[in-house]
Amino acid sequence: MVKHAALALCLDRLNAKPAPYRYIDTHAGIGAYDLEGDEAERSPEWKDGVGRVWDAERGAPQDVRNALAPWLNIIRSMNAGGLKHYPGSPFIAQRMLRETDALRLCELHEPSTVLLRDAMGRDKRVKIEQRDGFEALPAYLPPPERRGLVLIDPPFEVGTATRKADFDWMLKAARAAVKRWPQGAYMFWRPIKDLDQVAAFDAELASMLIEDGGIEPEKVLAADLWVRAIGEGKLAGAGIVIANAPFGVADHLRAALPWLCELMKQGDGAGWRLQAASAH
Numbered sequence: 001m002v003k004h005a006a007l008a009l010c011l012d013r014l015n016a017k018p019a020p021y022r023y024i025d026t027h028a029g030i031g032a033y034d035l036e037g038d039e040a041e042r043s044p045e046w047k048d049g050v051g052r053v054w055d056a057e058r059g060a061p062q063d064v065r066n067a068l069a070p071w072l073n074i075i076r077s078m079n080a081g082g083l084k085h086y087p088g089s090p091f092i093a094q095r096m097l098r099e100t101d102a103l104r105l106c107e108l109h110e111p112s113t114v115l116l117r118d119a120m121g122r123d124k125r126v127k128i129e130q131r132d133g134f135e136a137l138p139a140y141l142p143p144p145e146r147r148g149l150v151l152i153d154p155p156f157e158v159g160t161a162t163r164k165a166d167f168d169w170m171l172k173a174a175r176a177a178v179k180r181w182p183q184g185a186y187m188f189w190r191p192i193k194d195l196d197q198v199a200a201f202d203a204e205l206a207s208m209l210i211e212d213g214g215i216e217p218e219k220v221l222a223a224d225l226w227v228r229a230i231g232e233g234k235l236a237g238a239g240i241v242i243a244n245a246p247f248g249v250a251d252h253l254r255a256a257l258p259w260l261c262e263l264m265k266q267g268d269g270a271g272w273r274l275q276a277a278s279a280h
């Protein structure tokens, strides 16, 4: 949710300059989601997420509406008759990129890749590869356009082993990527379940981006939202680390996060933060 709103904001800002750019999604998923399908019925969490935003956004303050506009415009465009479809990251990018821009999407699993191809349709700007996005990433960088954004959004599947592995892979991929293309904008998604784990990860990631990529410390930001108290062994929320966010994105997130937090909180202990992801 924060991820998709932030992604749409970043792409909107990249669109402010005419030079072409490239969007790279290492873990693309299926493209768009049917909120009335079996999968959504089995995991109806979207009702407490985008469902609440959909119902409440017209009453939001103007600065919040401005911040959410690039994301909500896409949701509105696919839901004329009520909220039934939700755009994933590839769909958001496909809708927002211009004729001269390019999309590179990786998805490891075949059934998801089939759905992704279907969702993207015939579009000469889009190239989809069924492969490991962590391994593929260095070969995409730097992109020929020398402008753009990389989204790294692994599943962090159930089970501590997988979760730890995704953190490790993300750090490895970040180091390779930022050495090849330090000027790129990067967005790293991670779940919030254990704050110490997130803090340790952010510190390591920030050190790497700053030391290996030469990125200025104030250009490495963490944006987080949690809907319940952290530390009860349950997933409490999620957030992103953004490096080299386009100008203006941080201000929009600062406007939207408190409103989203108030709207989505599930009991005491909900919170948000937008801060420099401080290095070790």
Ligand SMILES: C[S@@+](CC[C@H](N)C(=O)[O-])C[C@H]1O[C@@H](n2cnc3c(N)ncnc32)[C@H](O)[C@@H]1O
Binding pocket: 025, 026, 027, 028, 029, 030, 031, 087, 088, 089, 090, 106, 107, 108, 109, 112, 131, 132, 133, 134, 153, 154, 155
């Ligand atoms: C969280 S979902 C991606 C959601 C998508 N980025 C979005 O915002 O709509 C993670 C996806 O990564 C895929 N996946 C898992 N391991 C992968 C890997 N090593 N490389 C590429 N894709 C992978 C999963 O099949 C799943 O579709």
